[in-house]
Amino acid sequence: MAEIRLTEHPILQFKRGRKISFTFNGKKLDGHEGETVAAALHAAGVTTYRRSPQLHRPRGFFCAIGKCSSCLMTVDGVPNVRICITPLREGMKVCSPKGKGQLPEDDPATIWTWPGQYVDKILETEVAIIGAGPAGLSAAVETTRMGAETVVFDENDGIGGQLIKQTHMFFGSKEQHAKVRGIDIVPLLLEQIDDSRAQIMLEATAIGLYADKTLGVVRRQELFGLRAQKIIMASGASENMLAFEHCDLPGVYGAGAVQTLMNVYGLIPGRRVLMVGAGNIGLIVSYQLLQAGVEVVEVIEAAPYIGGYHVHAAKIRRAGVPIHTCHTITKASGQEKVEGAVVAQVDSHWQPIPNTQRELAVDVICLAVGLSPTAELLFQAGCQSCYIPELGGHVAVHDENLETTVKGIYVAGDASGIEEASTAMLEGRLAGLCAAESLGKKAISERKEEILSQLKELRTGPFGEKARKGKEMMRQEACRYGL
Template sequence: MKTYDAVVIGAGPAGLGAAIEIAKAGGTTLLIDENERPGGQLFKQIHKFFGSKEHYAGTRGYEIGQMLLREAEEARVDIRLNTRVWGIFPDRTVVATDDNKSFSCRGRTIILATGASENALSFPGSTLPGVMTAGAAQTVANLYHVLPGKRILMVGSGNVGVIVAYQLLQAGARIEAVIDVTDQVTGYEVHARKIKRAGVPVLLRTTIKEAWGNKEVEGAILHRVDDRFKPIPGTEWRIQADTICLAVGLTPRLELAAISGCASAYNPILGGMLPIHTSTMQTLQEGIFVAGDLAGIEEASTALDEGRVAGLQAALDLGLGETDTLEDLLRQGQERLTSLRQGPFGEQRQLAKECIWQLAGQDSHKPASTIIKGGGKEREA
């Protein structure tokens, strides 16, 4: 059985970032992903990123993915695609299977970057053909160049909802409406303004009551809600649509972290249950790190920097590279993460992260109020 300095599971921006940093420090690195191509969500993102030069401002997501892939290949990262990890054992043995066979290997350290899954929404008619997650619609349109429908109803006004709505609009679909149960658009205004300028109705305090259609979606019944999110009688109306896209949040994919024995905590701002970790992405399980949406739902830029931070800390722990150089890069990575967690949206995530770090034993001036799970126990902290 082969032993690697690091086994990285998940080849999205977080996993690529971690694998690149360890490999550049001289470590043998295996990067595993269940999909047929690396890059995760980046290859579905055709919009230009904004922010700083360090966060690839002005570069489209799929272009960032291509750059990271080239960087990983140049660093001699061993990349295995179409490979699913199904077991991680206490000695950090990883068991995986591809299309042909199962194999096992060991990592001196393991970095979990398994991402997140999209949340579902249950309502009468939600199983009709034509009801799908926004991520599924984005995959169909941007990767396979197939329009999922001609008349789209988008449920949810977060970044995923408004970005995918605009991309479907660009692809030739008609966006009948973007609806949200809250009283404000929850995505960045820079994205929301694009669909508003295109004349797309954005209906707040509005949700879907049911989807209707014979053998597939033909439309939906919407209704207004009050300030306690209760339906307001008599406010129902019909809207025609052949596709209903659900953009109602993400949940960290916790399965591999759980079977690895990583203690977890609940934090609603970061998406629910997630592994407890330090600011350098170390879990409470020795030799296991987390990064990206698994460590809390944020953005692709944050996932990439978290991956780099995890990789740099792992390289230091393994005694790779030059300590002073790695520590300087680690500090820079943490500073970039702090800069991403500023402003009205970012500050909440920063405070939520500080709660998680406190649970991991790091000092924080913010009180932690959460549920911890791990080792068969559950307790309030």
């Protein structure tokens, strides 16, 4: 049986930092420098972090990328810390919160002075980019190339967003880094960013965005403001949940969480996995699980057809993993964590068919059932929103240049509508180019045409249909708002 910590991997090499100690509810545990608190807890076998405030149900992480709030803990006295994106430090005290988490003193106002601080300053820049994933980094490539002073924020302690988990070779054509593994694209993008004009701030979370393009940013325990002439929101997406009995048990993880554990920290999520969803993400993560030596018991998909590419399905089928379409999960079993799953066939109305239930012995239920754009800050700033299912739900209305209804605020990548990393990189470049151009920087019109034509090409063909439809609906929305 494999250890939780991988030492060997067919694609990745794991360089672990020095061993450091921390405490979890007073118990001393070890982790490695460079890991998040959640990764260190997972490696130590801790899956339940806290209890839900009302029903006292066990809670662990779900998304592991800082989006879902399932992993909120009290860290060194600070309540409601997302430990899935908090780097582990020597001597950290990690505690389960009582109820919804308590502020350290009676007076809530003291939070700004204890233990962190409010910095009474507002920084200025020409372009602020939120998110250092494929879209954000690509935007910075263009803004800095065109001479705009740029600040890129990311709440993680490293750049690359979800690219750093993509061990497979990308599709597309040479212009979009086809045949290059996602993990290897990050340094290629970084190389193209003119660092004399760019500042990348890590562990920095944008917590507020106002119509005058002022951002509130929390970095470690410090809060400050940043006013930018142009804002590019490249905040990515969050994992969708699926409702079934006991779907809140630790061991029900988003596909992104499984990738994070496995491909960033070299930790296997469990021994036997049920994959829910046969889109490209479900199929690719299943293959990555096999590469990490984890058993994928089966892949289920509620639709009558798989949503992903056949070539991705073929890789796991020839490795012996069954794929069942017209199937859903109806229940997770286990008290403190997942010990099994019940799956059933569904009829044409997506309803489980009686007497088709099967019980599976699994310790991880991996949900790959779609993503939703992370666009809350845009709505706070007053950007008009619309609901387009083909783009993943609520999105900010934007024009062909990716500018929203608030002038000077742009959106790119999954935050503008769920697609692939290849299109996210192109959208990032487009937003960067248009933002810099509107600052009066000299634009190169051929480059914009080139990006638009590549985007169009990637959205051509049967698999581009959803994106085409979504973007067409967006075009109509944009017209409604006079964009």
